[in-house]
Amino acid sequence: MALLEVRDLSVVFQRHGEEPFAAVDGVSFDVAPGQTVGLVGESGCGKSVTSLAIMGLLPKRGAKVGGSVKFEDTELLSLSDKQMRDRRGRDLGMVFQDPLSSLNPVIPIGIQVTEVLERHRGMPRKQAMGEAKDLLDKVGIPDPTRRLTEYPHQLSGGMRQRALIAMALACRPRLLIADEPTTALDVTIQAQILALLKELVQDTETALIMITHDLGVVAGLCDEVNVLYGGRVVERGRRHELFATPKHPYTHGLLASIPRLDAPRGEKLVPIRGSVADNIPWTHACAFAPRCPNALDTCVEVTPAMESEADRLLRCHNPVQQEVSA
Amino acid sequence: QSQRDPGNQGGKTGGTLTFGAEGKPKLFDPFYATDGATFRISRQVFEGLVGFKPGSAEAGPELATKWESSTDGKSWTFTLKQGVKFHDGTDFNAEAACFNFNRWYNQKGAGQSSSVSEYWVDNFGGFADGAKPSLFKSCTVKDAQNIVVELTGASSKFPDVLGLPSFSMQSPTAMQKYNADNVVAQGESFIFPEYAMKQPTGTGPFKFVNYDTTNNLIELGRFDGYHGDKAKLDKLNFKVIADETARKQALQSGDIDGYDYPAPADWAKLKTDGFQVVPRDAFNVMYLGITQKNNAKLQDFRVRKAISMAINREQLVKSQLPETATVATQFMPKIVQGYNPNVKPIEYSPEKAKALLAEAGASNLEVNFWWPSEVTRPYMPNPQDIFGAIAADLRNVGIKLNVVTKPWNGGYLTEIDQAKADLFLLGWTGDQSAAANWIGTFFGNAENRFYTKSSPWGEDLAKRLDAADVTADKAQREKLYQELNRQIVEEYLPAVPLSHSPPAFVLKKDVKNLTPSPLTAEEFSPVTKG
Amino acid sequence: MLRYTVRRLLQLVLVVGVLSLLLFAWLRSLPGGPVSALLGERGTEESRRELTALLGLDQPIYVQYFKFLGRALSGDFGTSLGVQPGTTAVDLFLERFPATLELSFCAIVLAIAAGIPLGYLAARRRGRWFDNAGVIGSLIGVAVPVFFLAFVLKHIFAVELQWLPSAGRQDDISATRVTGFYVFDGIITGEWDAVWNSLEHLILPSIALATIPFAVIFRITRAAVLDVLDEDYVRTAESKGLTAQVVRRRHVLRNAMLPVVTTIGLQTGALLAGAVLTEKVFSFPGLGEALALGFERRDYPVLQVLIIVAAMVYVFVNLLVDLSYALIDPRVRTR
Amino acid sequence: MPSKTKIDDLASSTAETQVDTGVSLAASAWRRLRRNPVFLTGAVIILLFVLIALLAPLLAPHDPAARLLADQVIKARNEIPAVQPGHILGGDLQGRDFFSRLLVGSQQTLLVGVLATLIGLIGGLIMGTLAGALGGWVDSLVMRAVDVMLSIPSLLLAVSIGLLFTQANQFTVILAVAIVQIPIFARLLRGSMLAQRHSDHVLAARALGVKPAAIVFRHMLPNSLGPVIVQSTLVLAVAIIDAAALSFLGLGNPDDNIPEWGQMLGGSQTVIDSHPGLAFWPAGCIVVVALGFTLMGESLRDALDPKNRR
Amino acid sequence: MTAPAETATGVSTVDDALVTVEGLKVHFPIKRGVILDRTVGYVYAVDGIDLSVRRGETYGLVGESGCGKSTFGRALLKLTPPTAGKVVFDGVDLSSLKGEPLRKMRRRIQMIFQDPLSSLDPRQSVESILVEGLRAHDLDKGKAETSKRLRELLTSVGLPSTALRKYPHEFSGGQRQRIGIARALTVEPDLIVADEPVSALDVSVQAQVVNLLEDLQEQLGLTYLVIAHDLAVVRHISDRVGVMYLGGLVEEAGSDTLYADPLHPYTRALLSAVPVPDPLLEDRRERILLAGDLPSPANPPTGCRFHTRCPWRQAKRCDTERPVLREIAPGHKVACHYAEDIKAGRIRAHEVEPILVQADDGISPDTALTGPASVTEVLGP
Ligand SMILES: Nc1ncnc2c1ncn2[C@@H]1O[C@H](COP(=O)(O)OP(=O)(O)OP(=O)(O)O)[C@@H](O)[C@H]1O
């Protein structure tokens, strides 16, 4: 039984005097307790919008959310604002990309952590402070007592991200969404944060949605990976299979275009041509068609459907044929 | 809002009257003052040996009941009123009177500055130290009731000049106690003694109570020991509101009971609103000054005549000045001694003006025309509009104007006196009804703002004005002045007399008995309210 | 922080020093002068010259300046010549300053009381008619010359309707003076009618004076709230499920207030120094009126003191704003 | 093998639509502005007044200096020429046709606004560019000067500068108003110039070996101009109001044959109660023009603000 | 990587060096003061770097954010004046150059920036961006010629010639970076310093630019100094790699050698931290997790800069003595006292307590604490 069921989620941005724009266009996936699900894709493919839609954090005006998001049988999309507030922070936690701008610069870290505890666990400030200290300690912040009274700008990047994680985990949510939690950080710090997330998820059976554009991060962390393109999931698989045999030309292209530390040097990279700007709408086509090396005529006439084979889901008319690699 | 005093419910006597004044008094010792704002207070608080008859500019007895002079006009005996007390309770007597004369005469240091003791210097000349000749020689106590004042020569002004507020009688005790003569020039300012700032002590119907500088309110109270008819009001307040419109609004909103110098344009409206608008007799003159110094063409009488004929003074007076204003035929109003009723009026005729200009070879005359900003004067309520009207008339006869404006204190007066302008707007409000105070001041020195020195008659005119002034015989003096007046307008025309504008004051309906004075020397003691 | 404060104070001294010198020279190079103001049309060339010499105004400017400095150091900044003859410039300042302070305070309170809530509401209702009306209204507020607005207000409410007094700070009620702040005096002496009377006198001028600060505060608040609403940390706060109230108060308003506080400070500084026209129209006996009159009468001592002090106040208020900013913004505080 | 033509067509067609013409930032801002009602309102107002100013001599029914109705002015009875055939707004205090004066007055007002802003802008540009481009002690010097100037209330400064001129006329007003604006422009420009100095594209230009002067004038200056342009539109409004205040205070052009709104407003003060029109018309015109410029300025600011760019 | 450069690996001859850097230091003064600014300390952004880049090779520089990579790149071009040290470019000592000669010299060294948008003047069309360099060095020979040259340039970076009339904001990130590259190429430089040329780009676009750079090198015989924090990219593109830590070079080697046989503890940790898109490898991998953050360059640790985070830190020597960069194997230099011991396993890794690193926002005392400084500025937004 999945903890979170996302079905056919769509988000349409409608701005005054502009064409409606579907940032997310029928995304479905499940997350089971203790499982880590990855959402990968290039910038602008709808990863963040998906996560915000799940959290109910999209702007009320201008964004139309469709489909269904079920959290343990509760339809989140139909909850009232107040009910959703009760859920957020308690059942659903979220960690954002830029730890500096995601922390309120004028409020001490301690208050920012305790306000969740006060809100959802009804703790008095004093007790909450004790708890907050433990939390900071748990996420590996040295000298947590002192940090409670400090302001975000006084922390280093890694510490800020840890504080943000502590906040998201304060009420032991069952689902944690991490939206590119390490993109703004250095590799050595990224490794620390990823290790921390991994440990936390394992320890607490928390379900984790990991959003990133870095396939490497996904490869090390996720159980299941969703590859997004132009607001739709184009391929999904368990991570070993997906990385071993990417079927969608986009996934394949991504893997081929990034230099790998472990690959022998001297091989030329194979880039995907064009850029996201070349996308065409999904309505009667495959959005990736203009950039796709495998594109067929049908690709610009018929929208490919999501087809499943075994543990794999794929949205492609002409998947990559796996040549047997050494 | 000001009727908080319960004692004033409809009663004829008592109550507080608040009168809107236009300027702040510089100080309260009138001897050191020249400003109308100070004098307005002085006139209620002080009295002089000589006074002016209510509603006129004619001198009459006040603290002196009568006076006699020797035939050469050099020795004057004043008989003093008895039973007069100063506000501090001391007696006014012959000693006190001479004390005042001697105080004036014995000024030291900054007190000798013509800007500090201006009226003394103007009328009496020098001081006891003899640096400059003085008209005053001595004052001796003849007996308890009489004093003798000796002069060094005769003067048309004496003894009327003693009616000026500056020469009011002040309490010797108070003056000594509060160091009245201790005027110091320090840095770029003067420091006046406590007497002048806070302790003026006279014999008048009201005594000084307080000056609230923050609220610009001068409070006077009835002097119960007054020797004559006691003041009807309990309190008399002068509220200083510099802005004319603000004064009007203060009256309309009931903050004050009356105010001085309503804008002529408001008279009609104020009347229909049920206020009394009381015009005074005109005691001023506005003229269009002509400086002969820089522009040689202006030295030509025909050109000056043409300028005077180009101006439609009738219309100017009718359209821009108060209702009772009149066109000036000469440089002083009717009530001044020496006024000549037979001066030939200047004709308005643009054609003749043009012809005259052509004749003088000045058809394309170009002049600098100055008018002052940041000022209104009783004789010149709105300089800009008056300038506008005159400028239009002058342009009409083909005179080209370069217009210059300066703030009144921002160079206008200074530079006019330095003879920098060709044509300029200016005027005069008289102190007394001696012609010397009028044309004497204007033309008595050939290096004046008109630079009459440039004309052949300039020096001569100055000399004859002096001679008239020291003529002891009143009738003859008057004759001399009349002739001078005629000549100035008909033959010299150093400037163009424009108008006499009577300044007015406004009162609420229920304020009675404030008699207008041409010298703006209204007495508030008989005034009642309600 | 301390070092910063000291540094700014020293800068202030520098500015004031330079300003006083410039001002001194400049005032004296203006045409006309106190002499002509003192003598009026009665003056002659000769009497002017004499008075000029008596007042020492014929000496070279640097000599005058050093004499002035010498006297200033002993606490003598001169005595008013035309504004309030006989009063020392410092006394005049001390007397006028409370009035201006009272007025500016009322104006800024009005501007804040209207500007912040309306700005906040406009931001929340972005793009709707309320927002648009607010924005255009605030622009009109900036475009109407203050003196004209003052005039219209006075005309309508004081003259036509007679609801409020037209001039001054207080009617001639015998109120007790303690501090020079009339409203405050009334409160501490319990003279409530004096309090009310002073307030009545303050209403119109402060409305006139409040329009520009109001417009500015409104716009800044609106812009700041819009900015903050887009900030990541507001999203974080929402993601923590905090109640709408807490989000609004603790996260949105508190951050949006940072630029607003600066603005308020700067506006206050400008008001303190710049209420000239309004005070003139309402004959309100404050610094501005004294300044205007000082100019008219060329009252050097008063102008010197008032302008320098006004500049000092302005710069000082800016410093205070900077420092108070540090109190609310920890990023600055811990420097 | 799949036929690629169709997809290539598609790709190139999408590319084509993007490529045809270059759209500079200014052009794209203009596109946004054209649809902005606030901007349009402001622009229409200004255009209207500019037209009026240009055509005023033709539109004005009478010579604004001619005292056609002088005999109808009786100040003492508070009479000024009433509305009458040929004089749709009556006459002023000197019997001149008020409507003509109002029309022709737009010339002076706009001239003052535009010239004052231009002078202020140029002065500010020079000071700001010097400070921003040279840095160091030049910068400190200029900025301290700016501090001193800014520490005096602007109107007071304008008034006192106005007083300095021995002979006032409309150009002294312009200069007085302009000088007050200089420090504001200088500061604004210097700020953005300093930011530009450390920006990557300036660094790139330096790396490219572009001459220092060219860097300042081709890169730093143009890129710092955005806020300055916005400021100038706002200053236009401020200048008009300030100039009106100066005229109102009697520091304007002394020769009132050349009508000017501020002066008309100042001159009508004494009769505002009985003839409010004399004050309200010019005041209204000032407000509307100032509003026009403010509306334009504010919407310009919004349009140029990168945050509002999609 | 392309073949010719490959052969050079490991053989260090000074003769073929295009640019040699000796003891380069860039210290930014930290100014504070009550009245006058006094220098109260320095940010030791670059603190003594020696390296040389050979003609035709690609030298990669990696390191964490704030370690001084960009500053080094700029100092190399004399865009930031170096505090000490010498940069010799093709036999010419750049430190002695000033004014016009320096400007002329700039033609030969070009730079590509990380953020393609901010490094392009938004107000200039692509054409004028490109022509500018030509003008500056009098390469602008007639209209027709120039326009031909521009077209060539655009073709070589893979942009249509219609791009000339467009403005930077109308392009996608990858295209903008191509414009940046084209700009660098206009003046036909010998050396290109690329400061994070692909970090701001989408993964799928990164490869396009990387390939472009490689192709251009092949065609034009360029020499690259590539700065990046992404080890994989650097390793891919470079012949030799230098690893920077806190203003200093800690290790330098041929890129294969470095990956296969990292000697410095920091390099080891860095390599182990880079995620690899291969689950199998990821599952297997032994990670060296460094404790804490990079110390502030304003207050660098004594001795070995890395000792505060080093799992192999040894008492005393590491804390006090700054290790020099020494050649351990041919072409493989490392700045660690115990490199051999660690390699041989004689020293074991141990736990490290993270040390508090205070973030430093470095605001100068002259910046007003508040934003706007005048009323008109306030009228702003
Ligand atoms: N509030 C909004 N209004 C309109 N469009 C939006 C809004 N938020 C996001 N979008 C658009 O939706 C698309 C998807 O955005 P999203 O932020 O989900 O991308 P992302 O995959 O998270 O990219 P990145 O890796 O850059 O974070 C983008 O094209 C973006 O421009």
Ligand SMILES: Nc1ncnc2c1ncn2[C@@H]1O[C@H](COP(=O)(O)OP(=O)(O)OP(=O)(O)O)[C@@H](O)[C@H]1O
């Ligand atoms: N102009 C400057 N003045 C003062 N300090 C500076 C200056 N430029 C850079 N620094 C400091 O020097 C250090 C090195 O900066 P640099 O930009 O070279 O790092 P980097 O390695 O390029 O980092 P990144 O990967 O984030 O680009 C940083 O701490 C930075 O704050």
Ligand SMILES: [Mg+2]
């Ligand atoms: Mg995102």
Ligand SMILES: [Mg+2]
């Ligand atoms: Mg960098």
Ligand code: NI
């Ligand atoms: Ni290669």
